[in-house]
Amino acid sequence: MGEVVERRKRYREQVRDEIKQVALAQIARDGAAALTLTGVAKEIGVSGPALYxxxxxxDDxxxxxxxxxxxxxxxxxSAAASMSAESPARARLHAxxxxxxxxxxxxxHRFLLLAGTPVPRYEAPADTVDKARAVLAPLLEILATGDSWPRADVLRSELAAWIADVPAVADWVRDGLGPAATAAPDVALAGVVTAWVRLHGVVGIEAVGLFNGMGLQPSTVLAQEMDALADAVGLG
Amino acid sequence: MGEVVERRKRYREQVRDEIKQVALAQIARDGAAALTLTGVAKEIGVSGPALYxxxxxxDDxxxxxxxxxxxxxxxxxSAAASMSAESPARARLHAxxxxxxxxxxxxxHRFLLLAGTPVPRYEAPADTVDKARAVLAPLLEILATGDSWPRADVLRSELAAWIADVPAVADWVRDGLGPAATAAPDVALAGVVTAWVRLHGVVGIEAVGLFNGMGLQPSTVLAQEMDALADAVGLG
DNA sequence: TGACCTGGGTTACAGCCTCTAACTAGAGGT
DNA sequence: ACCTCTAGTTAGAGGCTGTAACCCAGGTCA
Known part of the structure; x- marks a missing residue:
């Protein structure tokens, strides 16, 4: 009956989860490049080809x-965004x-899975792009409460064109802006892109260890960058 | 005689260069993860263990x-910096x-060798740190012509402490500032760090392909970020 | 109950890789 | 002639990927 099928399915999911968990641990230890299926199998106590x-x-x-x-x-x-929902926009940006x-x-190691060296010719599945956009969604609402950004004309016009050209993006922006929006969509989007770039800059450098031995706290740099952004877009 | 030794040495260097060149090509094609010594050997027309x-x-x-x-x-x-030596600081920063x-x-692929996923537990040789600092040296002179940066108090004080604590850094800053410096060392250094972070943000995202399908030019984002920095530190 | 199917697991193997060991050949020096 | 040093060779151990063929237990169904 269906119940048995269910049970098998659950077991299958459980094993898949265990594999993923062990793989993650192995990546944390030795890096993604060193991940081997047989290594995972050995650690789980099962023999090689079983994992297939x-x-x-x-790669799968x-x-x-x-x-x-x-x-x-x-x-x-999004948890950070909703947890700070009552705070002023600048504080939410920092959060x-x-x-x-x-x-x-x-x-x-997990961050580097997303933002580190990609496998050449690996094409991210289409919905991965959407997922990536979803990551940044909380920023949109926050930066939509800014009011202007004088210097960013070229960037804004490129983004305005993108919004106009791609309906999915237009939808995403409209949904994301939220009721308190005071900024034009292209301004808010320029803010999101800039925030993303700076986040990636700080965190990417820290993750690969390039800040090591420099006398600074990455969190200081990050705070500084976010404040500069908040100033530029006029967040309260 | 020594001459023959010389000739052998030259040959050796030549072969090493050829290996590196082929390896680079292989990395460009299939990524650093897929680099194999035997693959290089095959392409060179020599058999496996010879490369050892x-x-x-x-890894070596x-x-x-x-x-x-x-x-x-x-x-x-540094070529870009010296080529633009006569330009105003803002233009040099862009250059x-x-x-x-x-x-x-x-x-x-080569950029990702420097800034992509590192091999865990791989310790960069000490002089690599110096080399990395050297990469940023041209920025120091340029940003030293700014005059202030009101919001960056915490960052500045951390960097001032670093300069005070590590003689090598103090030397590097002193040498790099140049005769036209108008900024305090910690201000200039804060500018360099910020420029680096933003550079890494834009270029890192572009290099791993995360800008693909977004309606913007990476160069626009970069220009925008550098202008924002120039404004903040008061570059002419 | 007994035949059958399904899915997890197994061993065997082909093929590729790293890196070591032991050997050969040739060029240089004495 | 003899010695040495070096670039290259083949052989091989050991590890990984991924495929193929097989086993076995549990559930299904006549």
Whole structure:
């Protein structure tokens, strides 16, 4: 009956989860490049090719870890955004930015899965692009409460054209702006892009260890960058 | 005689160069993760273990490619700086920033060797840190012509402490500031760090392909970020 | 109950990679 | 002639990927 099928399915999911968890631990230890299916199998106590019943191959497993990580990061950011919903926009920007960094610092190997060296010719599945956009959604609402950004004319017009050309983006922006929006969509989007770039700058450098031995706290740099952005777009 | 020894040495260098060149091509094609010594050997027309006479192993070869890339990037930036020596500081900042991006875009695989996912537990040799600092040296002189940066108090004080604590850094800053410096060392250094973070943000995102499908030019974002920085530090 | 199907697991193997060991050949020096 | 040093060779151990063929237990169904 269906119940048995259910039970089997559940078991299958459980094993898949265990595999993913062990793989993540292995990545944390030795890096994604060193992930081997047989290594995972050995650690689980099962012999080599068994794992091919669960994942089509090493790269398939990796791809699934990436997708999970996107979701996890998106959750972390939207949690930070909703937790700070009552605060002024500048404080919310800091909250989301630090949530991003905290997530990445707690598990740099996972961050690098998303933002590190990609596999050439690997094409992210189409919905991954959407997921990536979803990660940044909380920023949109926050930056929509700014009012202007004098110097960013070229960037704004490029983004305005993008909004006009791609309906999915237009929808995303409209949904994301929220009721308190005071900024034009292209201004808010320029803010999001800039915030993303700066987040990536700070966190990416920290994650690969390039800040080591420099006498500064990454969190200081991040705070500084977010303040500069808040100033530029006129966040309260 | 010594001459023959010389000739042998030259030959050896020549072969090492050929190996590195082929390896770079292979990385450009399939990514650093897919680099294999035997693959290089096959392409060169020599059989497997022969390459171990020239490099201790795959990772050794990779490490040398990284060091070379640092030098190449540093050259590109200092060339851009000296080529624009007569221009106003804001223009020079743009010139160096775009040189950085151009270098990376022309050979993303090489950029990712420097800034992409690192091998865990791999410790960069000590002089690599110096080389990395050298990459940013041209920015120091340029940003030293700013005059202030009101919001960056915490960052400045951290950097001032670093300068005070580490003589090598103090020397580097003193040498780099140049005769036209109008900024305090900590202000200039804060500017360099910020420029680096933003450079890394834009170029890192572009290099891993995350800008794909977004309706914007990475160069626009970069220009925008550098202008914002120039405004903040008061570059002419 | 007994035949059958399904899915997790197994071993065997082909093919590729790293890196070591042991050997050969040739060029240089004495 | 003899010695040495170096670039290259083949052989091989050990590890990984991924495929193929097989086993076995549990559930299904006549």
């Amino acid at each position: 019943k669960y994942f089509a191959g090493r 497993l990796l791809a699934e870890l990436i997708i999970d990580s996107y979701a996890s990061l998106a959750d972390a950011l 989301v930015a630090h949530a991003y960094r905290d997530w990445a610092v707690a598990q740099p | 006479k020239y490099f201790a192993g795959r 070869l990779l490490a040398e490619l990284i060091i070379d890339s640092y030098a190449s990037l540093a050259d590109a930036l 160096v920033a775009h040189a950085y991006r151009d270098w990376a875009v022309a050979q993303p």
